[in-house]
Amino acid sequence: MQNHKSAVQRNQALAKKSGEFLIGGDLRVTRLGFGAMRITGDGIWGEPVGRAEAVRVLRRAVELGINFIDTADSYGPGVSEEIIAEALHPYPNGLVIATKGGYVRPGPNQWVENGKPEHLRSACEGSLRRLRLDRIDLYQLHRIDPKVPAEDQLGTLRDLQAQGKIKYIGLSEVSVRQIQHARTIVPIVSVQNRYSVTDRGSEDVLEYCEKEKMGFIPWFPLAAGRVSSSESPISRIAARWKASPSQLALAWLLARSPVILPIPGTSRVEHLEENVAAAELKVDGNKWQELDRMARAS
Numbered sequence: 001m002q003n004h005k006s007a008v009q010r011n012q013a014l015a016k017k018s019g020e021f022l023i024g025g026d027l028r029v030t031r032l033g034f035g036a037m038r039i040t041g042d043g044i045w046g047e048p049v050g051r052a053e054a055v056r057v058l059r060r061a062v063e064l065g066i067n068f069i070d071t072a073d074s075y076g077p078g079v080s081e082e083i084i085a086e087a088l089h090p091y092p093n094g095l096v097i098a099t100k101g102g103y104v105r106p107g108p109n110q111w112v113e114n115g116k117p118e119h120l121r122s123a124c125e126g127s128l129r130r131l132r133l134d135r136i137d138l139y140q141l142h143r144i145d146p147k148v149p150a151e152d153q154l155g156t157l158r159d160l161q162a163q164g165k166i167k168y169i170g171l172s173e174v175s176v177r178q179i180q181h182a183r184t185i186v187p188i189v190s191v192q193n194r195y196s197v198t199d200r201g202s203e204d205v206l207e208y209c210e211k212e213k214m215g216f217i218p219w220f221p222l223a224a225g226r227v228s229s230s231e232s233p234i235s236r237i238a239a240r241w242k243a244s245p246s247q248l249a250l251a252w253l254l255a256r257s258p259v260i261l262p263i264p265g266t267s268r269v270e271h272l273e274e275n276v277a278a279a280e281l282k283v284d285g286n287k288w289q290e291l292d293r294m295a296r297a298s
């Protein structure tokens with residue numbers, strides 16, 4: 001598996017081996033998706049160093065069977081959505097692009113919540129324009145802005161849904177209590193929280209999503225690349241199991257719950273191919289427990 005090249009060449013629809021999930025009960029996606037935050041410049045700001053490679057990454061992801069791509073208006077800002085459209089429009093049938101609104105970006109590495117209804121409405125229009133879509137399949141509130149009543153933020157998304165601009169609504173970085181409250185205002189189909197084999201702060205939210213059959217989309221599924229560092233416990237056992245640390249981290253997520261939809265991010269085709277090959281890696285009971293114990297102890 002470490003040498004994933006033959007798996008990638010053998011199987012053009014490799015991502016399908018990760019299984020499927022129905023977002024909102026009807027949008028069929030491969031469980032292993034792609035996160036498009038890393039196809040921007042430093043600090044998630046401006047153009048990527050290699051725009052041509054970013055385009056290749058997206059096209060290769062689709063070739064390998066991925067049909068679930070996560071992005072946000074704030075990645076770049078605008079850059080990630082524009083490159084997705086440049087690389088993939090007209091979109092192949094069944095490709096689900098999830099985007100987000102609710103942040104503004106004063107500069108590199110700066111993220112400021114803005115959940116005002118007028119901002120969310122114009123953010124959604126901007127995403128529709130850049131992605132060249134009439135309707136966004138999954139629109140996620142990037143953060144619930146504490147300065148604005150949640151009712152106003154979610155009510156705005158509910159209006160956009162009623163106008164046909166959004167099909168489904170998701171949340172990001174929320175507690176179980178916030179999800180429950182949001183669901184009294186509008187149907188919620190997915191939650192995107194930080195979670196990985198080495199970062200288990202959202203275990204309660206994952207369990208809630210599993211019980212409610214909502215998609216759980218872990219961001220930083222590779223701990224922002226740290227699973228591959230030489231100090232990582234995952235790196236230590238990966239070599240023994242003939243997998244790469246990233247593959248092991250992704251296979252662990254896929255085995256953890258059927259509602260998990262990992263969206264690893266990369267700016268490089270080589271890493272993409274390595275990550276997609278995790279769809280074939282099975283983490284059986286014993287290995288799963290060893291990995292789990294080691295990650296919890298780290």
Ligand SMILES: NC(=O)c1ccc[n+]([C@@H]2O[C@H](COP(=O)([O-])OP(=O)(O)OC[C@H]3O[C@@H](n4cnc5c(N)ncnc54)[C@H](OP(=O)(O)O)[C@@H]3O)[C@@H](O)[C@H]2O)c1
Pocket residue numbers: 034035036037038070071142172173192193218219220221222223224225226228246263264265266267268271272274275
């Ligand atoms: N909802 C939220 O608030 C939120 C926050 C952050 C992210 N997200 C979403 O979650 C997605 C995933 O998060 P992420 O991209 O930040 O973190 P990640 O997937 O945990 O890790 C990405 C990092 O790992 C490196 N990497 C990827 N594959 C690798 C491999 N096989 N070997 C070694 N290094 C590898 C990448 O560098 P290279 O480019 O060099 O491969 C990149 O720096 C994002 O793309 C975005 O869509 C959401």
